[in-house]
Amino acid sequence: MAEPSTLSGDTKDALARAPVEASHCRAALRDGLLLYGADPQGRRFRTQRPAIARLARALFEGCRASPVRRVPGTRLRRAPAYEIDLVPRPEPRRPAARCDRRMELRAAFLACGSLAAPARGYHLEFVPPSDAAAERLESVLRAEGLAPKLAVRKGRRIAYFKDVDAITSVLATIGAAQAVFRLEDQRALKETKNRIHRLVNTEAANVDRAMSAAALQRESIALIADAYGLGNLSRPLRETAELRLRFPTETLAELGRRCSPAVKKSTVNGRIAALMRLARGLEKKGSSGSVG
Numbered sequence: 240m241a242e243p244s245t246l247s248g249d250t251k252d253a254l255a256r257a258p259v260e261a262s263h264c265r266a267a268l269r270d271g272l273l274l275y276g277a278d279p280q281g282r283r284f285r286t287q288r289p290a291i292a293r294l295a296r297a298l299f300e301g302c303r304a305s306p307v308r309r310v311p312g313t314r315l316r317r318a319p320a321y322e323i324d325l326v327p328r329p330e331p332r333r334p335a336a337r338c339d340r341r342m343e344l345r346a347a348f349l350a351c352g353s354l355a356a357p358a359r360g361y362h363l364e365f366v367p368p369s370d371a372a373a374e375r376l377e378s379v380l381r382a383e384g385l386a387p388k389l390a391v392r393k394g395r396r397i398a399y400f401k402d403v404d405a406i407t408s409v410l411a412t413i414g415a416a417q418a419v420f421r422l423e424d425q426r427a428l429k430e431t432k433n434r435i436h437r438l439v440n441t442e443a444a445n446v447d448r449a450m451s452a453a454a455l456q457r458e459s460i461a462l463i464a465d466a467y468g469l470g471n472l473s474r475p476l477r478e479t480a481e482l483r484l485r486f487p488t489e490t491l492a493e494l495g496r497r498c499s500p501a502v503k504k505s506t507v508n509g510r511i512a513a514l515m516r517l518a519r520g521l522e523k524k525g526s527s528g529s530v531g
Contacts, residue, residue: 247354248288250410250418254345255290257414267339269298270331271346275376279369281327285310285320291349292321299323333375340379345413347376354406354418357425363406364399366392373398383412449490456483456511459518466521479510 259265272295276284284304286292292307305324312319334340347365351372355362365387367373373396380387380398385408387398400406403426410418460480463469469477475498482494489497491511492504 246356246418246421247352250354250415251288251349251352252290253417254349254413254415255288255294259342261338263336264338264342265298267334267342268346269302271343272298272350273302273325273328274331274343274350275347275365275367275372276350277325277368282325284323284325286350287318287320288349289321292323294349295323299325302326302328330371330375333379337383340382341412341414343379344376344383344409347379348409348413348415354410357422357429360401361403361406361422362399362401363409364397366395366397370396380409385409385412450488453483453487456515457487459515460484462518462521463514467517476510476514479507480514483511 259268272284272291273281276286276291276295278285284295284299286295296304296307303326308322308324310320310322334343347367351367352363352365365373365376367376377387377389377398385400385405387400390397390399400409403422407419407422410416410422460469460483463472463480469480472480478498479494482497486494486497490504491507495502495504495507498507
């Protein structure tokens with residue numbers, strides 16, 4: 240059974256199957272697989288992806304490499320691995336041409352890279368097999384204008400990216416267009432969900448504020464009714480006060496449409512403000528007066 244389908248695995252399979260026509264680019268891809276996919280002694284290449292194993296075997300022709308050997312999975316990792324025995328070779332020269340650098344970065348991702356699914360957070364990392372390979376990878380990344388974050392995990396140097404724009408830049412550089420599209424789709428979906436949540440939260444906060452304000456208005460009108468009497472108010476203020484008591488959850492605009500004749504929200508707001516001022520005065524002074 241092959242390694243299960245994941246964003247990282249699917250991206251690797253697509254890259255492993257992508258044709259590379261130029262001989263110097265194929266050589267850079269081969270050298271990159273040998274550099275980043277072999278053990279520190281350069282004697283064995285190992286991968287979990289059958290597509291990468293087939294690509295490596297095709298590229299390693301002439302390197303005195305063995306046929307691909309399937310290694311059964313373990314109890315902890317059920318998927319089998321694929322190994323190719325190698326004859327150690329000197330470290331290849333660093334590529335000068337941009338296309339060759341990109342082929343080496345593609346090989347690094349195929350051999351020692353991983354890409355997290357967006358649902359778990361954006362994360363792309365490389366775990367080279369040796370410090371020398373890590374230094375070279377960092378140098379090639381920077382030559383392409385890509386600045387990785389660096390860390391050490393279990394004694395091994397890693398280079399990683401967490402910013403989605405940086406990750407898509409790396410993927411575009413190595414030719415992983417499908418992965419870029421999937422990340423962009425996920426980002427758009429996530430941003431849409433976040434925007435909806437913000438709008439819902441804003442609307443809920445607005446409703447809470449409106450309900451609190453309406454409750455305070457009703458308390459003030461009740462105070463006026465007890466201490467002054469709604470019948471002593473002018474007709475517009477009495478009408479507005481009675482509408483607020485009858486329709487406690489409606490907005491000022493909705494109350495305005497119920498007035499006879501209908502009035503604008505700003506007019507209702509002015510009347511409510513007058514009622515609130517009267518209530519404060521009554522509460523503070525305990526006095527009454529004529530309101531026109």
